[in-house]
Amino acid sequence: MAWAQAPVSGTLTDARSGQPLPGATIALDGTAVGTTDANGNFSLPAVAAGAHELRFTFVGYQPLVRRLAGQPTAQQLSAALQPADVLTGEAVVTATRANERTATAYTNVSREELQQRNFGQDLPYLLDQTPSVVVTSDAGAGVGYTDIRIRGTSNTGINMTINGVPLNDPESHGSFLVNLPDLASSISSLQVQRGVGTSQNGSAAFGASINISTLDNRREAYAETQNSYGSFNTWKNNVQFGTGLIAGKFTFDGRLSRIATDGYMNRASSDLKSYYFAGGYQQKNTLLKFITFSGREKTYQAWNGVPEPAITGDRALLQTYVDNGELSEADAARVLQEGRRYSYYTYDNQTDNYQQNHYQLHLSQGFGPNWNLGAALHLTRGFGYYESYRANRRLSAYNLPNVVLGDTTIRRTNLIDQKWLDNYFYGGTFALNYQPANNDRLQATVGGGWNHFDNDHYGEVIWAQFASTGNMRHRYYFNTADKTDYNTYARATWQVLPRLGVYGDVQVRHIDYRIKGVEDDQNDVTTSASYTFFNPKAGATFALGEGQQLYASYAVGQREPVRSDFTDRPAGDTSAKPERLNDFEGGYRLSLPNTDWLGRNTAVRFEANYFFMNYRNQLVATGQLNDVGTPLRTNVASSYRTGVELTGFASANNKVSLSSTLTLSRNRIRNFQEVSYDADFNRVVGERRTSTISYSPAAVSAHTLEGQPLPGLRVALLYKTVSRQYLDNSENRRRSLDPYQVMDLRVRYTIRPAFVKEIELGLLVSNLLNHRYEANGYTYSYVGASGRPETFNWYYPQATRNFLASVGVKF
Template identity: 75%
Template sequence: MKNYLVSGAVLLALPVTAWAQGPVSGTVTDARTGTPLPGATILLDGAASAATDAAGAFTLPAVPAGSHELRITFLGYEPLTQRLQGQPTEQRLTPRLQPGGVLTGEALVTASRANDRTATAYTNLSRQDLQKRNFGQDLPYLLDQTPSVVVNSDAGAGVGYTDIRIRGTNNVGINMTINGVPLNDAESHGSFLVNLPDLASSVSSIQVQRGVGTSQNGGAAFGASLNISTLDNRLEPYAETQNTFGSFNTWRNNVQFGTGLLGGHFTVDGRLSRVSSDGYVNRGASDLKSYYLSAGYQGKNTLVKFITFSGREKTYQSWNGVPEPALTGNRALLQQYADNYALMDGDVERALREGRRYSYYTYDNQTDNYQQNHYQLHLSQGLGADWNLGAALHLTRGFGYYENYEPGQTLSDYGLANVIVGADTIRETNLISRKWLDNYFYGGTFALNYQPREGKLQATLGGAANQFTNDHYGEIIWAQYASNGSIRQRYYFNDALKTDYNAYARATWQVLPKLGVYGDVQVRHIRYNIDGVEDDQNDVTTRARYTFLNPKAGATFSLSANQQLYASFAVAQREPVRSDFTDRPAGEPQPTSERLDDFEGGYRFTQPSGSLLGPNTTLRLEANYFYMRYRNQLVATGQLNDVGSPLRTNVGRSYRTGLELTGFASANDKLSLSSTLTLSRNRVEDFREIVLDSNYSPIVAAETRSSTISYSPSVVSAHTLEGQPLQGLRLALLYKTVSRQYLDNSASEDRRIKPYQVLDFRLRYAIRPSFVKEIELGLLVNNVLNRRYEANGYTYGNLDATGQRLNFNFYFPQATRNFLASIGVKF
């Protein structure tokens, strides 16, 4: 904290230029509902001068004296034009836009988004918010400063496989949608954003909902929801390129273009991207490519948009992590790891030499290779003055494999005969395998919205029907002793079929001028079939059926025009993931579905500029309390399966409870501070710890009344201090703290992730020469204080012959001080 205060003082001491002209600021809202409109364009005398942020706020730092025309535009609303007189003191405006003009794709997005009337905890990020954070790292790193968020990277530098946790829940419990279409894998529930590199460059807005949130398409949210939108239309033509280079030979290059509105009806937008990095961890390289293309037609009451985007990733496998004694340099303990986990000859010396950057694999093509193609067709249709319909058809095609060198494998495990050479029988071989996924996900979504221009009641009826098919199989592409096999010998195969139907109805009703109520109910039905054998030759045939009813209700009360109280209750239920069925240890019962009862309550305060702290200040505060009560929650044991996914087990009762505090203050757009602090308690009740004995049979090692849920820090904070000492130059310090986490549910100090604090520095400098619209130079220095820390890990353990417990901890070290430098050009 001392480092944070010192660094903050340095930034506060930066010179602030005095402007002779007076600033103009305000918040743009929907005239019907009062909801802020992020991303609205502010034009002064015909030139685009600003855009509203996630809270709908904007600032024009220096408006010269004299008469000016201020014009505000937002797709789907009538433009607002008014005369403005420049003056030395700040002017505060409250523009309210009337719905009208052309219909927008927001009919789909708003159907699943929260607002001030839905009594839930959420954070909005606009295109501008994402752009200033985006240096080519994966999307979770752009959300690192939002409440209750913890991010980590397998390769250590934010490129390649990354993960995000919100309130201690990883992406298996975070529901992600792109334009209302589910992104989570139907079997694993995970969202692998490595398959969509540089997606953030095409995103127009993101809403992060914490807790259960509103009913959405896709699986139930057990920690949060990420609602991603790429549907907005940019009305003016543009061409841009962003280029980044940084530590560990990290590159990001992209080109983007858009036609603007052609003939008053048509738009075309596109992007090509490449991201590559050697990674902080040795042999943790990534080679990622993606594209985005959309074409749309819009009329007064109709919008049709076709979107396709794709990503292809090749990442060297770094999901094994680093053994704990390689971090500490303990040779004797590392030898124990080698004896128990069959490290190859020389691995002990290599691990000691490479230290925290050690990577287990040395085979030159130990890579994960996957491609994911997305196709979406969206329709938004106005149905009179008060109704509109949003609908979408979608197809996601995914295919790929990971390649693995496997020494000393038993031939019979792969369906191969022993090799007889003279009097010798060869029963083992070294081989190279590929494990494949080949899948299709397709379906449709809809949302019928009732949104009268003047009315107390707003309502949505929506739902989706989706189907997922997935083939899992393994091939041998090389073997030292091929026996009776052939190239691409298939040694296992199973297929999966999953159907998911859901429907929901939601309404908000302004009962009194200050009191509003909210109701939401979702019905969801799932059928899941698996047929065939897994790589260990076990039959994984599964038949599972689930029907869930998930109600939600809430209320909001306005204490004043800028103060609001809210409270809500929501139920979420969801099915187990594939690995819960296929990887459960022998003797473990069949996994059961989970239930979450989520209680939320909070207070919001928004103080416009010029009222409380002075004529050029803005203040926003929010406090949110949550109590998330689980039944049969599936929690991580700390162990991983053979492809790096966490193994989980049902626990009877568990809960998460805590307080989220957020605040934002700005002074005339020259200095701002945003902070968030989460204090939480995360407990498993009546916990039974299961370990393997010396014969690798599961036994109960301990029983406790209450224990801490794994990977759930009790304190998480994030702070961003940003200043603009010169026109176009913005400097920021970003400080993140995460308290202790445990690798399993035993709360053992022998199996934990140490607390850490990280300070980053960001610079953005934009100039507007005559030959291009804008050139922006950027610099991001990560981990300025050069801290050595680990943000993720896992553990194995068993009892030896004497009954003593052996612990084997593996960690994912994050990069020490490193940088990313960028240059962006807008034509």
């Protein structure tokens, strides 16, 4: 009897109208197990004997938690959700989210799914199994500086927002999640949109957007702690708490986190701390919520990666690096000793130190049954530096005079410098939504935002072996950046016929950007640029039958160059141009929450999405980096990305499930001309040809097979494949990343003793098959000491087999 399992089914309705609620999310013991069908029906094929928690959630309604006792016989139950008396945070976030009506490609990730994946690694690694995603880590194990690419586009082309507030750095366009460690523990829901997607606040989406929400109100009091330990002395500790709803009006939630690791690479440690706090007030149709979160990171610099001979062991190639001054003799000796875990730096405080404080004030106001307004004020305060030991540097490069000792003139010195950022980012966003309560044929949103960014860039010398007139913290460069960005958009979906819906979205965005002063190389980088972009979008959906849909859309995305495109341009190059993307998407969706398949009760989902992303003046990576590890880029007149994304999911009796995604794509530059130099240093321009865009694999797949062999025990195998990636745009295999395949094992076991609500034990074994692979790199070439062109490749090796074990307790 104790091991017996029987189905549980029922219907979910609106508590006021009695109408069914299709598409509501159902979670059993914190694990998403399905959604309601078009008639509000649901079915859980097998629920083990014992006590369980069944949770129903639906946008615009209060979550409902039901206690469920598993029995050896089938059970039938009905549940009704109360409409939210005030707007929930999730309802506001939908202003910028895609849905089945917007004819775009997207993936929703719930709080429960993130919790299953979260052992302390950064957010990109928790999204590794979503379509078209490739992730990498400088330190090799997913903690510290990590990066995510979607459809071959780096995070500078991925719009990221938290509660509708832009997260991307306004100058670099990057989202540095190392500054917000353990953010995933505070996320209530997340959506990844691929392609241009819907209009967003902040920088334009040129490959995807990641829309994060932390606004969920948890109506019951809670306290939780998660703790992990694993390879490379990796630790994660956090505590979370919430008061639930106090006096029907107030809520308070908080989190404290610390993550620390030595890193897979030598001297690639991270020490990361963060907090999250939210206080909310709700009254009738009003919700006011203040949120603050912050992260402080100290990471040893692993930006340089490792030279190719450290990977291959090629001593002759290693000597080439030495002969051309890329490595010293001492460096070469360490390459042979440390191998693929080699670290370029040896100075004990070669670290990056940064703190980022976020403050958000959100207002949700309902105006009758059909209208609601979401508005937010925000401030982000960022400051920090990275410290470096510099050997044999010219004093003049640091605005220091030569040192004269008798008849000896000293022109070079060893020194330690710090490069600082000190910035404020502030502004406001709004979204006015029309969502009829009794007629959902037409839904519309008008929204936008105004944001301003002030940033000081400067460098200081804190120690020098020789510096006769230099003072402590001698400032050797300073420049300021000032950027204003405002946009407005209007979006609507209209169900023209019972089966046919149309979608329209138009955005106007304006940017003013000013740089004034000199950069670290003493060059004047004073720049003034202004842009106005008009970005229309349109689409249509057609319902083929129960749970089946066809969709197609067209969208325009445009964006301005990033800071390094202005400050790091090669000599003789003109100023960077803005990019334009015409994005065509079309596909088929199938969703059968409860169906009889192969004689057993099964849930099935499938999607096939075709995309054609046609670029004008796309800024693509050249394969080189600047001195802080930022990829250098150049405009190419005409390029495109096209392919198909296949996504499938099937589960049987809540005992076993399989999810798979496969992306096959072509990523090409038209009329590409490679530039090189001959032995006489003459510039050589190659013939025009079609070439593959750098860092754009032709095939990416992810697969998760998960089973429940025993009640409370879930075991999953995760498999990831990424095809060849080129480090520059020459399509030269000599400058590429080899294809790789990685398998992970995840085990979670949940028990519910009498003295606490839940205890969960977890184990993550990454790279189970112990493959050696590199997920990122860079390259550059020049005429070397031999008098002929030489190529120098640097790579970021990823960790071999490693583990993280966790213990989580819910009170």
